[in-house]
Amino acid sequence: MKGYVFHGPGQASWEEVPDPGVKEPTDAIVRVDAVTVCGTDLHILKGDVPEVRPGTVLGHEAVGEIVEVGSDVRTVRPGDRVLVSCISACGRCRYCRESMYSQCRGGGGWILGHLIDGTQAEYVRVPYADLSVHPLPGALAGQDAVLLADIFPTAYEVGVLNGRVRPGDTVVVVGAGPIGLAAIATARLFAPERIVAIDLAASRLEAAKGLGADAVADAGEAPEQLIADLTDGLGADVVIEAVGVPETFDMCTRMVRPGGHVANVGVHGKPVTLHLEDLWIKNVTITTGLVDTRSTPTLLRMASAGRLPTSQLVTHTFSLDQMEEAYEVFGNAAETGALKVVLGEPRHDVVATRTT
Incomplete structure (x- = not known):
């Protein structure tokens, strides 16, 4: 498969990477249908987040379909359409029990596209799937739902x-x-x-x-x-x-x-x-704070009911293989007018905008 790989400050590319597989019984493998680029990704490319090692696939937000799950996963199964949260939660440590998932001490927190390979790829491994992915209402478009993964x-x-x-x-x-x-x-x-x-x-x-x-x-x-x-x-x-x-x-x-x-x-x-x-x-x-994503289920219900103006923030759409172009457009928002760029499945009410 292909993914957007960080190679050091100012260096990243869309390239071949190994397919992810289930490593732990709590993992899920998700086929990525829609992703977005976050301001934090730009900070990583600038070198502001030194914990991100060269060779890491970037991205921590996605919508996709479950294709495989570990033996301990109970809340989703292959074929389910899900939102991949920017925060992973073990569900057992003190912080997770207090719904402070960003501070998870059991191997979660902000790890996707940070400490492990992330979502800006054709497939992604999501640890602790029971608390780290959310089934999507059928009526919610992927390009709307992906904005509920983080922003x-x-x-x-x-x-x-x-x-x-x-x-x-x-x-x-x-x-x-x-x-x-x-x-x-x-x-x-x-x-x-x-x-x-x-x-x-x-x-x-x-x-x-x-x-x-x-x-x-x-x-x-x-x-x-x-x-x-x-x-x-x-x-x-x-x-x-x-x-x-x-x-x-x-x-x-x-x-x-x-x-x-x-x-x-x-x-x-x-x-x-x-x-x-x-x-x-x-x-x-x-x-101060890093998002805990404890509000994600509530926000999903509100978005499904049309109570959140998610679509108004999407200004540019691309296919996944246009990742480098999407980063260029998002990173030069002052010139391009970009608010959020979304890559993946098309949506007819958003006009794709591309640089030349």
Whole structure:
């Protein structure tokens, strides 16, 4: 089979790799029908995630069909159409028992495309299949469902739930990329008074409006003053950091009100200065986190009922063998306007966009 293999910072290619097989009785082998590229994959290619060894197949999100299962797998069987979660869970360790699957100590957590071969391939081995794949409702298109493998649960859990968004809040989302947009869409479920999106790209700010942002601001044009004006000088109740650079994190801490929440979702590749000399007196809560995917079953039900705007985030589609092209388009989003790229099964209501 073929897969997208990491060979070191700035180096990866779509090439022949060995077919995966069942290694443990809890494994499942999934034929991949749809995958996407994540911002974390770009961080890996930049060298920001040194744990990823050269020779690793990248990717941690997929929709596909079960083709083989180990003897201990009970919840799925060959022929089932499933969502492959970005997080694997042993189900037995302390953290899994507390639904904190990202911190699994039994060999799970974020391992696909990180510590073991991932989903950007024709087939993938998924450990701990009973808790790490989710049967899909028949009516849910693969290109919609694949966004529930990572970005929607990440935005919802690490951004909206950690930030404790409540009715009547002012919510600011810094970074209107895929995670930020999913945070806007899921924050709306809690009826905040207003949602403000901040980004440098006009196209992403337009997308934010389409997904429910009440106001938008260019990150280079004094967004902090806008937030002060909207809140009578108090600041935002919840600020969600969805970029992952020192400047945006610092901006978030300046925009939050005393007693408010800063929910960091962005993946940081550089040290960030925490100005405790200013924040210690303000009763500010700062949270971090890797998604646990405990919300995935709920989000799947909502998507199946048409309650999540997943299709609005897919701007480009490709076949699996166009993986290198898809990375180029996604990695140059400022020029291409890409939000999410999906590779695999076609869907008639999304027009495939290709670079020349």
